[in-house]
Amino acid sequence: MATVAARELADGEVVFVGIGLPNLACNLARATHAPNLVLIYESGAVGAVPERLPVSIGDPALVTGSLMVCGMADVFQLFLQNGRIEVGFLGGAQVDRYGNINTTVIGTYERPRVRLPGSGGAAEIAIHARRTVIVSKLSPRAFPEQVDFVTSPGHRSGGVPRDALRMPGAGPVRVITDKAILAADPEAGELILAALYPGVTAAEVKASVGWPLAAGRDVGCVDPPAARDLELLRRVLDPKKLYLKG
Amino acid sequence: MADSAPKVMSMHAAIAAHVHDGDTVVIEGFTHLICFAAGHEIIRQGRTNLTLARLTPDLIYDQMIAAGCARKLVFSWAGNPGVGSLHAFRRAVEGENGPRLELEEYSHFGMVARFAAGAARLPFWPLRNYMGTDLPRANPRIATVTCPYTGEVLATVPALHPDVTIVHAQRADAAGNTQMWGLVGVQKEAAFASRRVIVVVEELVDESVIRSDPNRTLIPGMIVDAVVLEPWGAHPSYAQGYYDRDNDFYVAWERISRDRDELRRYLDEFVHGVRDRAAYMEKRPGLATRLKAKQRHASGVNYGF
Numbered sequence: 339m340a341t342v343a344a345r346e347l348a349d350g351e352v353v354f355v356g357i358g359l360p361n362l363a364c365n366l367a368r369a370t371h372a373p374n375l376v377l378i379y380e381s382g383a384v385g386a387v388p389e390r391l392p393v394s395i396g397d398p399a400l401v402t403g404s405l406m407v408c409g410m411a412d413v414f415q416l417f418l419q420n421g422r423i424e425v426g427f428l429g430g431a432q433v434d435r436y437g438n439i440n441t442t443v444i445g446t447y448e449r450p451r452v453r454l455p456g457s458g459g460a461a462e463i464a465i466h467a468r469r470t471v472i473v474s475k476l477s478p479r480a481f482p483e484q485v486d487f488v489t490s491p492g493h494r495s496g497g498v499p500r501d502a503l504r505m506p507g508a509g510p511v512r513v514i515t516d517k518a519i520l521a522a523d524p525e526a527g528e529l530i531l532a533a534l535y536p537g538v539t540a541a542e543v544k545a546s547v548g549w550p551l552a553a554g555r556d557v558g559c560v561d562p563p564a565a566r567d568l569e570l571l572r573r574v575l576d577p578k579k580l581y582l583k584g
Numbered sequence: 585m586a587d588s589a590p591k592v593m594s595m596h597a598a599i600a601a602h603v604h605d606g607d608t609v610v611i612e613g614f615t616h617l618i619c620f621a622a623g624h625e626i627i628r629q630g631r632t633n634l635t636l637a638r639l640t641p642d643l644i645y646d647q648m649i650a651a652g653c654a655r656k657l658v659f660s661w662a663g664n665p666g667v668g669s670l671h672a673f674r675r676a677v678e679g680e681n682g683p684r685l686e687l688e689e690y691s692h693f694g695m696v697a698r699f700a701a702g703a704a705r706l707p708f709w710p711l712r713n714y715m716g717t718d719l720p721r722a723n724p725r726i727a728t729v730t731c732p733y734t735g736e737v738l739a740t741v742p743a744l745h746p747d748v749t750i751v752h753a754q755r756a757d758a759a760g761n762t763q764m765w766g767l768v769g770v771q772k773e774a775a776f777a778s779r780r781v782i783v784v785v786e787e788l789v790d791e792s793v794i795r796s797d798p799n800r801t802l803i804p805g806m807i808v809d810a811v812v813l814e815p816w817g818a819h820p821s822y823a824q825g826y827y828d829r830d831n832d833f834y835v836a837w838e839r840i841s842r843d844r845d846e847l848r849r850y851l852d853e854f855v856h857g858v859r860d861r862a863a864y865m866e867k868r869p870g871l872a873t874r875l876k877a878k879q880r881h882a883s884g885v886n887y888g889f
Binding site: 357358380381382383394395396400401407409410411418419447449450451452454456457458459460462465466487489490491495496498500504505 | 662678
Protein backbone atom coordinates (compact mmCIF):
# COMPACT_ATOMS: atom_id res chain seq x y z
CA MET A 339 0.00 0.00 0.00
CA ALA A 340 2.86 2.34 0.85
CA THR A 341 4.58 1.75 -2.49
CA VAL A 342 1.35 2.21 -4.45
CA ALA A 343 0.57 5.40 -2.54
CA ALA A 344 4.07 6.74 -3.16
CA ARG A 345 3.43 6.52 -6.94
CA GLU A 346 0.71 9.15 -6.59
CA LEU A 347 3.36 11.78 -5.94
CA ALA A 348 5.25 13.52 -8.73
CA ASP A 349 8.72 14.93 -8.24
CA GLY A 350 8.73 18.56 -7.10
CA GLU A 351 5.19 18.55 -5.75
CA VAL A 352 4.25 20.19 -2.46
CA VAL A 353 2.65 17.59 -0.24
CA PHE A 354 0.96 17.91 3.14
CA VAL A 355 2.00 14.80 5.03
CA GLY A 356 -0.37 13.14 7.46
CA ILE A 357 0.22 10.69 10.26
CA GLY A 358 0.59 6.93 9.71
CA LEU A 359 1.09 5.22 6.38
CA PRO A 360 1.07 8.47 4.32
CA ASN A 361 4.14 9.50 6.30
CA LEU A 362 5.91 6.35 5.09
CA ALA A 363 4.65 6.72 1.50
CA CYS A 364 5.88 10.31 1.24
CA ASN A 365 9.29 9.44 2.60
CA LEU A 366 9.51 6.46 0.21
CA ALA A 367 8.64 8.72 -2.74
CA ARG A 368 11.33 11.18 -1.67
CA ALA A 369 13.90 8.37 -1.40
CA THR A 370 13.05 7.02 -4.88
CA HIS A 371 11.38 8.79 -7.82
CA ALA A 372 10.63 12.16 -6.21
CA PRO A 373 13.80 13.52 -4.54
CA ASN A 374 12.53 17.11 -4.88
CA LEU A 375 9.21 16.48 -3.15
CA VAL A 376 8.50 19.28 -0.67
CA LEU A 377 7.20 17.71 2.52
CA ILE A 378 5.08 20.01 4.68
CA TYR A 379 3.93 18.78 8.07
CA GLU A 380 1.10 20.44 9.99
CA SER A 381 3.53 20.73 12.89
CA GLY A 382 5.30 23.53 11.00
CA ALA A 383 8.20 21.79 9.23
CA VAL A 384 8.46 22.89 5.59
CA GLY A 385 10.80 21.08 3.20
CA ALA A 386 11.56 18.43 5.81
CA VAL A 387 14.31 15.87 5.11
CA PRO A 388 13.97 13.47 8.05
CA GLU A 389 17.06 11.33 8.61
CA ARG A 390 14.91 8.76 10.41
CA LEU A 391 11.30 7.79 9.82
CA PRO A 392 9.30 10.26 11.92
CA VAL A 393 7.29 8.35 14.52
CA SER A 394 4.91 11.26 14.81
CA ILE A 395 4.30 14.29 12.62
CA GLY A 396 6.00 16.40 15.29
CA ASP A 397 9.24 14.44 15.36
CA PRO A 398 12.45 16.44 16.01
CA ALA A 399 14.02 14.88 12.89
CA LEU A 400 11.55 16.91 10.79
CA VAL A 401 13.18 20.11 12.02
CA THR A 402 16.87 19.23 11.57
CA GLY A 403 17.89 20.32 8.07
CA SER A 404 14.43 21.50 6.93
CA LEU A 405 13.94 24.59 4.75
CA MET A 406 11.71 26.42 7.19
CA VAL A 407 10.01 25.97 10.51
CA CYS A 408 6.93 28.08 11.14
CA GLY A 409 4.11 28.29 13.63
CA MET A 410 0.90 26.38 13.04
CA ALA A 411 -1.08 29.54 12.35
CA ASP A 412 1.23 30.04 9.37
CA VAL A 413 0.90 26.42 8.23
CA PHE A 414 -2.88 26.64 8.02
CA GLN A 415 -3.24 30.23 6.83
CA LEU A 416 -0.16 30.98 4.70
CA PHE A 417 0.31 27.54 3.18
CA LEU A 418 -2.99 25.63 3.22
CA GLN A 419 -5.65 28.36 3.00
CA ASN A 420 -3.35 30.28 0.65
CA GLY A 421 -3.62 27.38 -1.82
CA ARG A 422 0.03 26.28 -1.75
CA ILE A 423 -0.58 22.60 -1.01
CA GLU A 424 -0.78 20.46 -4.14
CA VAL A 425 -1.43 17.05 -2.59
CA GLY A 426 -2.87 16.08 0.77
CA PHE A 427 -2.77 12.53 2.08
CA LEU A 428 -5.62 11.38 4.29
CA GLY A 429 -6.57 8.18 6.06
CA GLY A 430 -9.57 7.24 8.13
CA ALA A 431 -11.60 4.62 9.94
CA GLN A 432 -14.45 5.02 7.43
CA VAL A 433 -14.52 6.17 3.81
CA ASP A 434 -17.85 6.33 2.00
CA ARG A 435 -19.25 6.27 -1.53
CA TYR A 436 -18.42 9.94 -2.13
CA GLY A 437 -15.02 9.92 -0.46
CA ASN A 438 -16.21 11.47 2.80
CA ILE A 439 -13.94 10.42 5.65
CA ASN A 440 -14.82 9.75 9.28
CA THR A 441 -12.13 9.98 11.95
CA THR A 442 -14.44 11.21 14.71
CA VAL A 443 -16.90 8.61 16.04
CA ILE A 444 -18.38 5.20 15.29
CA GLY A 445 -22.02 5.46 16.32
CA THR A 446 -23.61 8.78 17.16
CA TYR A 447 -21.63 11.84 18.20
CA GLU A 448 -23.52 12.12 21.48
CA ARG A 449 -23.21 8.41 22.43
CA PRO A 450 -20.23 7.05 20.50
CA ARG A 451 -19.55 3.31 20.45
CA VAL A 452 -15.96 4.09 19.52
CA ARG A 453 -14.45 7.48 20.00
CA LEU A 454 -11.78 8.15 17.32
CA PRO A 455 -9.21 10.97 17.56
CA GLY A 456 -11.12 13.60 15.55
CA SER A 457 -10.12 15.85 12.70
CA GLY A 458 -6.68 17.15 13.52
CA GLY A 459 -5.83 18.99 10.32
CA ALA A 460 -7.76 16.56 8.09
CA ALA A 461 -10.96 18.60 7.59
CA GLU A 462 -9.11 21.63 6.24
CA ILE A 463 -6.72 19.50 4.15
CA ALA A 464 -9.74 17.81 2.54
CA ILE A 465 -11.20 21.23 1.76
CA HIS A 466 -8.08 23.11 0.61
CA ALA A 467 -5.44 20.77 -0.86
CA ARG A 468 -5.63 20.96 -4.67
CA ARG A 469 -6.18 17.20 -4.65
CA THR A 470 -6.18 14.55 -1.96
CA VAL A 471 -5.28 10.89 -1.92
CA ILE A 472 -6.94 8.62 0.63
CA VAL A 473 -5.11 5.58 2.01
CA SER A 474 -7.19 2.94 3.79
CA LYS A 475 -7.44 -0.85 4.04
CA LEU A 476 -10.46 -2.26 2.22
CA SER A 477 -13.26 -3.85 4.27
CA PRO A 478 -17.05 -3.51 4.47
CA ARG A 479 -16.71 -1.83 7.87
CA ALA A 480 -14.21 0.70 6.57
CA PHE A 481 -16.12 1.46 3.33
CA PRO A 482 -19.83 1.95 4.21
CA GLU A 483 -22.27 3.62 1.85
CA GLN A 484 -22.38 6.55 4.25
CA VAL A 485 -19.97 7.45 7.04
CA ASP A 486 -21.30 7.85 10.61
CA PHE A 487 -19.79 11.35 10.79
CA VAL A 488 -18.27 13.52 8.05
CA THR A 489 -14.97 14.71 9.47
CA SER A 490 -13.34 15.44 6.11
CA PRO A 491 -15.64 16.10 3.16
CA GLY A 492 -15.33 14.30 -0.16
CA HIS A 493 -17.28 14.91 -3.38
CA ARG A 494 -20.80 15.08 -2.01
CA SER A 495 -21.80 15.73 1.57
CA GLY A 496 -25.38 15.74 2.85
CA GLY A 497 -26.51 15.39 -0.79
CA VAL A 498 -24.76 18.61 -1.83
CA PRO A 499 -21.93 18.40 -4.39
CA ARG A 500 -18.52 19.71 -3.50
CA ASP A 501 -18.44 22.65 -5.92
CA ALA A 502 -21.80 23.92 -4.63
CA LEU A 503 -20.24 23.93 -1.16
CA ARG A 504 -17.49 26.15 -2.60
CA MET A 505 -14.51 24.10 -1.51
CA PRO A 506 -11.28 25.34 -3.11
CA GLY A 507 -9.62 21.92 -3.65
CA ALA A 508 -10.63 19.12 -6.03
CA GLY A 509 -11.13 16.57 -3.25
CA PRO A 510 -10.16 12.91 -3.15
CA VAL A 511 -9.09 11.86 -6.65
CA ARG A 512 -7.78 8.42 -5.68
CA VAL A 513 -8.24 5.95 -2.85
CA ILE A 514 -5.35 3.54 -2.33
CA THR A 515 -6.37 0.33 -0.58
CA ASP A 516 -4.63 -3.01 0.00
CA LYS A 517 -6.65 -4.71 -2.78
CA ALA A 518 -7.44 -2.08 -5.39
CA ILE A 519 -7.30 1.56 -6.35
CA LEU A 520 -10.58 3.46 -6.44
CA ALA A 521 -10.96 6.75 -8.27
CA ALA A 522 -13.56 9.49 -8.15
CA ASP A 523 -15.89 9.47 -11.15
CA PRO A 524 -15.53 13.01 -12.53
CA GLU A 525 -19.28 13.31 -13.26
CA ALA A 526 -20.96 11.79 -10.22
CA GLY A 527 -18.15 12.23 -7.71
CA GLU A 528 -18.70 8.64 -6.69
CA LEU A 529 -15.79 6.27 -6.02
CA ILE A 530 -15.41 3.62 -8.72
CA LEU A 531 -13.01 0.76 -9.30
CA ALA A 532 -9.91 1.95 -11.20
CA ALA A 533 -7.32 -0.80 -10.82
CA LEU A 534 -6.85 -4.17 -9.15
CA TYR A 535 -3.83 -5.56 -7.33
CA PRO A 536 -2.41 -8.74 -8.94
CA GLY A 537 -4.51 -11.78 -8.03
CA VAL A 538 -7.48 -9.76 -6.74
CA THR A 539 -10.85 -10.02 -8.50
CA ALA A 540 -13.37 -7.23 -9.05
CA ALA A 541 -15.97 -9.34 -7.23
CA GLU A 542 -13.77 -9.47 -4.15
CA VAL A 543 -13.43 -5.69 -4.11
CA LYS A 544 -17.16 -5.15 -4.71
CA ALA A 545 -17.91 -7.41 -1.72
CA SER A 546 -15.73 -5.19 0.45
CA VAL A 547 -17.61 -1.93 -0.01
CA GLY A 548 -21.05 -0.99 1.25
CA TRP A 549 -22.48 0.33 -2.02
CA PRO A 550 -22.89 -1.10 -5.54
CA LEU A 551 -19.37 -0.34 -6.75
CA ALA A 552 -19.22 0.65 -10.41
CA ALA A 553 -16.17 -0.17 -12.47
CA GLY A 554 -14.31 2.36 -14.57
CA ARG A 555 -14.03 1.91 -18.33
CA ASP A 556 -10.52 0.43 -18.18
CA VAL A 557 -9.86 -1.35 -14.94
CA GLY A 558 -6.09 -1.61 -14.83
CA CYS A 559 -3.73 -3.86 -12.98
CA VAL A 560 -1.55 -2.37 -10.24
CA ASP A 561 2.15 -3.10 -10.71
CA PRO A 562 3.54 -5.05 -7.76
CA PRO A 563 6.07 -3.18 -5.63
CA ALA A 564 9.61 -3.15 -6.99
CA ALA A 565 12.08 -5.26 -5.02
CA ARG A 566 14.17 -2.13 -4.48
CA ASP A 567 11.22 -0.32 -2.86
CA LEU A 568 10.43 -3.20 -0.53
CA GLU A 569 14.08 -3.40 0.47
CA LEU A 570 14.09 0.35 1.19
CA LEU A 571 10.89 0.15 3.23
CA ARG A 572 11.95 -2.85 5.30
CA ARG A 573 15.61 -2.12 5.85
CA VAL A 574 15.98 1.65 5.72
CA LEU A 575 12.70 3.53 6.11
CA ASP A 576 10.81 1.40 8.61
CA PRO A 577 13.14 -1.23 10.11
CA LYS A 578 11.24 -1.14 13.44
CA LYS A 579 7.94 -1.81 11.60
CA LEU A 580 6.27 1.29 12.96
CA TYR A 581 3.92 1.39 10.00
CA LEU A 582 4.60 -1.84 8.15
CA LYS A 583 2.66 -4.72 9.58
CA GLY A 584 3.48 -8.40 8.96
CA MET B 585 3.36 47.16 32.94
CA ALA B 586 6.79 46.16 34.15
CA ASP B 587 6.44 44.41 37.48
CA SER B 588 9.37 44.20 39.84
CA ALA B 589 8.10 41.18 41.82
CA PRO B 590 10.44 38.23 41.29
CA LYS B 591 9.02 35.77 38.77
CA VAL B 592 11.43 32.88 39.17
CA MET B 593 9.88 30.27 41.44
CA SER B 594 9.50 26.54 41.94
CA MET B 595 6.93 24.54 39.96
CA HIS B 596 5.04 23.95 43.20
CA ALA B 597 4.81 27.70 43.88
CA ALA B 598 3.88 28.57 40.28
CA ILE B 599 0.99 26.09 40.12
CA ALA B 600 -0.19 27.02 43.63
CA ALA B 601 -0.26 30.72 42.69
CA HIS B 602 -1.64 30.57 39.14
CA VAL B 603 -3.76 27.44 38.60
CA HIS B 604 -7.08 27.33 40.46
CA ASP B 605 -9.99 24.89 40.55
CA GLY B 606 -12.38 25.58 37.66
CA ASP B 607 -9.79 27.39 35.52
CA THR B 608 -9.39 27.01 31.77
CA VAL B 609 -5.86 25.65 31.52
CA VAL B 610 -3.74 25.37 28.40
CA ILE B 611 -0.51 23.36 28.39
CA GLU B 612 0.45 23.77 24.74
CA GLY B 613 3.25 22.40 22.54
CA PHE B 614 2.67 20.38 19.35
CA THR B 615 4.45 17.08 20.09
CA HIS B 616 7.43 19.27 21.05
CA LEU B 617 7.85 21.06 24.43
CA ILE B 618 4.75 19.69 26.16
CA CYS B 619 5.17 20.50 29.84
CA PHE B 620 4.45 17.18 31.57
CA ALA B 621 6.13 18.49 34.74
CA ALA B 622 3.40 21.16 35.10
CA GLY B 623 0.62 18.68 34.43
CA HIS B 624 2.02 16.37 37.09
CA GLU B 625 2.22 19.20 39.63
CA ILE B 626 -1.42 20.12 38.89
CA ILE B 627 -2.36 16.49 39.59
CA ARG B 628 -0.28 16.48 42.80
CA GLN B 629 -2.00 19.64 44.02
CA GLY B 630 -5.38 18.02 43.35
CA ARG B 631 -6.92 20.66 41.06
CA THR B 632 -10.43 19.80 39.89
CA ASN B 633 -13.14 21.02 37.50
CA LEU B 634 -10.57 22.27 35.02
CA THR B 635 -11.39 23.00 31.41
CA LEU B 636 -8.38 21.58 29.60
CA ALA B 637 -7.72 23.09 26.17
CA ARG B 638 -5.06 22.04 23.66
CA LEU B 639 -4.96 20.95 20.02
CA THR B 640 -3.75 17.45 20.86
CA PRO B 641 -4.63 16.38 24.43
CA ASP B 642 -1.72 13.91 24.23
CA LEU B 643 -0.64 11.73 27.15
CA ILE B 644 -0.53 14.63 29.58
CA TYR B 645 -4.28 15.38 29.38
CA ASP B 646 -5.02 11.64 29.35
CA GLN B 647 -3.19 11.49 32.69
CA MET B 648 -5.00 14.57 34.02
CA ILE B 649 -8.37 13.15 32.92
CA ALA B 650 -7.53 9.85 34.65
CA ALA B 651 -6.49 11.75 37.78
CA GLY B 652 -9.87 13.53 37.94
CA CYS B 653 -8.65 17.07 37.20
CA ALA B 654 -10.86 17.71 34.17
CA ARG B 655 -14.49 18.72 33.75
CA LYS B 656 -14.24 19.63 30.09
CA LEU B 657 -11.92 19.11 27.13
CA VAL B 658 -11.48 21.58 24.26
CA PHE B 659 -9.43 19.96 21.49
CA SER B 660 -8.94 18.97 17.85
CA TRP B 661 -7.12 15.61 17.81
CA ALA B 662 -7.27 13.21 20.75
CA GLY B 663 -4.95 10.31 20.00
CA ASN B 664 -1.57 8.92 20.97
CA PRO B 665 0.52 10.21 18.03
CA GLY B 666 1.97 7.38 15.95
CA VAL B 667 0.64 4.79 18.42
CA GLY B 668 -3.15 4.72 18.86
CA SER B 669 -5.65 5.83 21.47
CA LEU B 670 -5.81 7.82 24.67
CA HIS B 671 -7.68 5.27 26.74
CA ALA B 672 -8.57 7.38 29.79
CA PHE B 673 -10.12 9.90 27.40
CA ARG B 674 -11.99 7.16 25.56
CA ARG B 675 -13.30 5.62 28.76
CA ALA B 676 -14.62 9.05 29.75
CA VAL B 677 -16.59 9.62 26.53
CA GLU B 678 -17.58 6.24 25.07
CA GLY B 679 -20.65 4.15 25.76
CA GLU B 680 -24.36 4.17 26.34
CA ASN B 681 -24.35 6.42 29.38
CA GLY B 682 -22.93 9.34 27.45
CA PRO B 683 -19.77 11.26 28.16
CA ARG B 684 -18.53 11.94 31.71
CA LEU B 685 -16.35 14.65 30.22
CA GLU B 686 -17.80 17.63 28.36
CA LEU B 687 -16.30 18.01 24.88
CA GLU B 688 -15.86 21.06 22.68
CA GLU B 689 -14.31 19.92 19.44
CA TYR B 690 -12.70 21.72 16.50
CA SER B 691 -10.13 20.91 13.82
CA HIS B 692 -6.51 22.05 14.20
CA PHE B 693 -7.13 25.11 12.02
CA GLY B 694 -10.13 25.97 14.19
CA MET B 695 -8.14 25.71 17.42
CA VAL B 696 -5.26 27.73 15.95
CA ALA B 697 -7.77 30.39 14.89
CA ARG B 698 -9.33 30.44 18.38
CA PHE B 699 -5.93 31.19 19.91
CA ALA B 700 -5.20 33.80 17.23
CA ALA B 701 -8.46 35.61 18.03
CA GLY B 702 -7.76 35.42 21.75
CA ALA B 703 -4.23 36.73 21.30
CA ALA B 704 -5.45 39.65 19.15
CA ARG B 705 -8.35 40.36 21.55
CA LEU B 706 -10.90 39.90 18.79
CA PRO B 707 -14.21 38.14 19.54
CA PHE B 708 -13.81 35.59 16.71
CA TRP B 709 -11.62 34.58 13.79
CA PRO B 710 -12.81 33.92 10.24
CA LEU B 711 -11.60 30.97 8.22
CA ARG B 712 -12.57 29.31 4.98
CA ASN B 713 -13.44 25.93 6.42
CA TYR B 714 -15.99 23.37 7.64
CA MET B 715 -18.28 23.36 4.57
CA GLY B 716 -19.52 19.80 4.07
CA THR B 717 -18.29 18.60 7.48
CA ASP B 718 -20.40 17.52 10.46
CA LEU B 719 -18.23 19.47 12.90
CA PRO B 720 -20.54 22.53 13.17
CA ARG B 721 -23.41 20.15 13.98
CA ALA B 722 -21.33 18.58 16.77
CA ASN B 723 -20.17 21.98 18.00
CA PRO B 724 -22.60 24.90 17.55
CA ARG B 725 -19.87 27.36 18.54
CA ILE B 726 -18.55 26.93 14.99
CA ALA B 727 -20.62 29.54 13.16
CA THR B 728 -20.50 31.64 9.99
CA VAL B 729 -20.23 35.30 9.02
CA THR B 730 -20.88 37.03 5.72
CA CYS B 731 -17.91 39.03 4.48
CA PRO B 732 -18.94 42.71 4.14
CA TYR B 733 -16.60 43.17 1.16
CA THR B 734 -17.16 40.08 -0.99
CA GLY B 735 -20.38 38.56 0.34
CA GLU B 736 -18.60 35.27 0.88
CA VAL B 737 -19.84 33.17 3.79
CA LEU B 738 -16.92 32.27 6.03
CA ALA B 739 -16.70 29.98 9.03
CA THR B 740 -15.97 31.54 12.41
CA VAL B 741 -14.65 30.25 15.69
CA PRO B 742 -14.84 32.14 19.00
CA ALA B 743 -11.76 33.56 20.73
CA LEU B 744 -10.19 31.35 23.38
CA HIS B 745 -9.04 33.10 26.55
CA PRO B 746 -7.34 30.64 28.89
CA ASP B 747 -7.06 31.61 32.55
CA VAL B 748 -3.56 30.24 32.47
CA THR B 749 -1.25 29.01 29.71
CA ILE B 750 1.83 26.97 30.53
CA VAL B 751 4.60 27.06 27.95
CA HIS B 752 7.71 24.91 28.00
CA ALA B 753 10.76 26.35 26.23
CA GLN B 754 14.48 25.88 25.87
CA ARG B 755 15.47 29.05 27.72
CA ALA B 756 14.33 32.29 29.32
CA ASP B 757 15.78 35.02 31.47
CA ALA B 758 14.57 35.86 34.97
CA ALA B 759 12.05 38.35 33.57
CA GLY B 760 10.44 35.66 31.41
CA ASN B 761 11.76 36.68 28.01
CA THR B 762 11.49 33.28 26.40
CA GLN B 763 13.33 31.76 23.47
CA MET B 764 12.28 28.66 21.63
CA TRP B 765 13.40 26.83 18.51
CA GLY B 766 12.24 23.77 16.61
CA LEU B 767 8.46 23.28 16.30
CA VAL B 768 6.73 26.23 17.94
CA GLY B 769 3.13 25.10 17.47
CA VAL B 770 0.71 27.72 18.80
CA GLN B 771 2.74 28.55 21.91
CA LYS B 772 3.01 32.24 21.10
CA GLU B 773 -0.71 32.70 20.35
CA ALA B 774 -1.74 30.64 23.39
CA ALA B 775 0.47 32.76 25.68
CA PHE B 776 -0.81 36.08 24.31
CA ALA B 777 -4.42 34.85 24.53
CA SER B 778 -4.07 33.94 28.19
CA ARG B 779 -4.78 35.93 31.37
CA ARG B 780 -1.75 34.42 33.14
CA VAL B 781 1.37 32.80 31.69
CA ILE B 782 3.78 30.33 33.30
CA VAL B 783 7.01 29.66 31.42
CA VAL B 784 8.96 26.50 32.22
CA VAL B 785 12.50 26.21 30.83
CA GLU B 786 15.39 23.87 30.40
CA GLU B 787 17.84 26.70 31.15
CA LEU B 788 17.61 30.04 32.90
CA VAL B 789 19.96 32.45 31.12
CA ASP B 790 21.19 35.97 31.53
CA GLU B 791 19.31 38.76 29.77
CA SER B 792 22.40 39.32 27.59
CA VAL B 793 21.92 35.85 26.04
CA ILE B 794 18.36 36.77 25.06
CA ARG B 795 19.46 40.14 23.71
CA SER B 796 22.20 38.53 21.59
CA ASP B 797 19.55 36.78 19.45
CA PRO B 798 16.23 38.67 19.70
CA ASN B 799 14.62 37.00 16.67
CA ARG B 800 14.48 33.79 18.66
CA THR B 801 12.32 35.34 21.42
CA LEU B 802 8.76 34.07 21.07
CA ILE B 803 7.27 35.30 24.31
CA PRO B 804 8.23 38.62 25.90
CA GLY B 805 8.65 38.87 29.66
CA MET B 806 5.92 41.52 29.90
CA ILE B 807 3.19 38.85 29.50
CA VAL B 808 4.85 36.28 31.79
CA ASP B 809 3.81 35.82 35.43
CA ALA B 810 6.08 33.00 36.53
CA VAL B 811 9.35 31.45 35.35
CA VAL B 812 10.17 27.90 36.43
CA LEU B 813 13.51 26.20 35.83
CA GLU B 814 12.71 22.52 35.34
CA PRO B 815 15.21 20.57 33.22
CA TRP B 816 13.65 17.51 31.53
CA GLY B 817 10.24 18.98 32.35
CA ALA B 818 8.87 18.05 28.94
CA HIS B 819 9.68 14.32 29.11
CA PRO B 820 8.28 12.08 27.47
CA SER B 821 7.78 14.94 24.99
CA TYR B 822 11.04 16.51 23.87
CA ALA B 823 13.10 19.69 23.73
CA GLN B 824 14.97 20.23 20.46
CA GLY B 825 18.71 20.39 21.11
CA TYR B 826 18.28 19.04 24.66
CA TYR B 827 16.60 15.63 24.51
CA ASP B 828 14.71 13.41 22.08
CA ARG B 829 11.10 12.33 22.33
CA ASP B 830 10.71 9.16 24.40
CA ASN B 831 8.85 7.20 21.75
CA ASP B 832 9.17 4.00 23.82
CA PHE B 833 7.11 5.62 26.57
CA TYR B 834 4.44 6.75 24.09
CA VAL B 835 4.20 3.12 22.92
CA ALA B 836 4.09 1.89 26.53
CA TRP B 837 1.21 4.31 27.30
CA GLU B 838 -1.05 2.20 25.08
CA ARG B 839 -0.65 -0.67 27.57
CA ILE B 840 -0.63 1.51 30.72
CA SER B 841 -3.68 3.60 29.83
CA ARG B 842 -5.74 0.61 28.65
CA ASP B 843 -5.92 -0.71 32.20
CA ARG B 844 -7.33 1.50 34.98
CA ASP B 845 -5.26 -0.17 37.70
CA GLU B 846 -2.06 0.00 35.74
CA LEU B 847 -2.73 3.67 35.04
CA ARG B 848 -3.37 4.32 38.73
CA ARG B 849 -0.10 2.56 39.61
CA TYR B 850 1.70 4.77 37.09
CA LEU B 851 0.27 7.95 38.64
CA ASP B 852 1.06 6.69 42.15
CA GLU B 853 4.66 5.97 41.31
CA PHE B 854 5.67 8.71 38.87
CA VAL B 855 3.35 11.60 39.80
CA HIS B 856 2.21 11.32 43.43
CA GLY B 857 5.32 9.36 44.36
CA VAL B 858 7.77 12.13 43.48
CA ARG B 859 8.18 15.64 44.78
CA ASP B 860 9.40 17.26 41.57
CA ARG B 861 11.00 16.61 38.23
CA ALA B 862 14.44 15.95 39.66
CA ALA B 863 12.96 13.13 41.75
CA TYR B 864 11.08 11.86 38.67
CA MET B 865 14.35 11.69 36.74
CA GLU B 866 16.06 9.86 39.62
CA LYS B 867 13.43 7.14 39.25
CA ARG B 868 14.43 6.68 35.62
CA PRO B 869 18.14 5.92 35.56
CA GLY B 870 19.60 5.72 32.07
CA LEU B 871 16.88 7.94 30.60
CA ALA B 872 19.05 11.04 30.28
CA THR B 873 21.82 9.11 28.52
CA ARG B 874 19.38 7.40 26.15
CA LEU B 875 17.59 10.56 25.04
CA LYS B 876 20.25 13.29 25.18
CA ALA B 877 20.29 15.28 21.93
CA LYS B 878 23.21 15.21 19.52
CA GLN B 879 24.97 18.43 18.48
CA ARG B 880 23.58 20.15 15.36
CA HIS B 881 24.45 23.83 15.70
CA ALA B 882 23.23 26.63 13.43
CA SER B 883 25.71 29.10 12.06
CA GLY B 884 25.11 32.45 13.72
CA VAL B 885 23.98 35.66 12.05
CA ASN B 886 25.33 39.18 12.26
CA TYR B 887 22.98 41.56 14.09
CA GLY B 888 25.38 44.49 13.63
CA PHE B 889 24.54 47.79 11.95
